[in-house]
Amino acid sequence: MPPFLSLMAIDRSIKRSVGKDGKVRFYQYGKQIPYKKGVSKFFKQNEKKIEEVGDKAIPKITDKERKSLRRSQAAKNRYFFDDGKGKRKYVDKDYVKILQKYKFPNLEFKERNLAKYKSPVSKKTMFRRYTDIERSVSNELLTDPDIFKEFTASKGRFKSKQTGQVEPRIQSLSDIADMIGKDSIFKNFRVSYIDLDGEEVVGRRKTMQWIVDFERSIMNQTTDYMKNLGMLVRFIYKPIIRLKKKEIIFDFTDTTDESYLESLAVEARKSRVKQTQEGGITIDKYKGVIVELDFS
Secondary structure, eight states: OOHHHHHHTSOOSOEEEEOTTSOEEEEETTEEEOHHHHHHHHHHHTHHHHHHHGGGGSTTOOHHHHHHHHHHHHHHTSEEEOOSSSOOEEEOHHHHHHIIIIIOTTOOOOSSBGGGOBOTTTOOBSOSSHHHHHHHHHHHHHHOHHHHIIIIIISOTTBOTTTOSBOOOBOOHHHHHHHHSTTSTTTTSEEEEEOTTSOEEEOHHHHHHHHHHHHHHHHHHHHHHSTTOOEEEEEEEOOEEETTTTEEEEEOOBOSSSOHHHHHHHHHHHHTHHHHSOEEEEEEEETTEEEEEEEO
């Protein structure tokens, strides 16, 4: 028998079996496969039938399977970001509401994968990274005090799991300037920054100047090391906002023993950027800021 015919004869469907002990087992290619993998593939294989008659489509369905089915059906209605380059990240439904209402009111957001959306004007991808979604939502939250209070104070949006404090994502010097300016919604907040060694310095102007000098230093070091390479450098800031204490803190504490250039060199070697002249690098060595580099 020709090889291609033998391959065609293989039954690739998922077989489900309920034993006398009441346990459900799944098989593929005649071999038993892990339950979690099997139940996921079985639901997908019988998706249309399940949509028509519900869990009755599964003979002798168990409580465990019923719970798994509910989770898988709920996941279909969730928004997510998946550019095909890494792990899928789910997007909070309230983030999408903010984007739809304040940022992109003319979009219906029927497509669940936000990585697929393109600008109606430029036709370019709207969200190249998951952090672009966070940045867009953060900007809206920081612009309107009512939105900010609703989604951070009462609903806990953007709160760090470690500290319980509000940590939005900001990607622009102008956004930071608007945020800590004298006419901002945070005009009565105490503003400070923590330098690389962990020392805190208070003051709006001092904080803004530190951020500008920090970006300039990173840019100079990057261009000196990555000579003749086209690149885009992003700074994603995670300021801590303490609503009750009325404080805003930008934390630049260096969490590694390596210098920025040493970290850059290590990541560049991993990604083979200098050889391929493409790809991206993420340097996450400072507590309150992530440095992202794209090359082309």
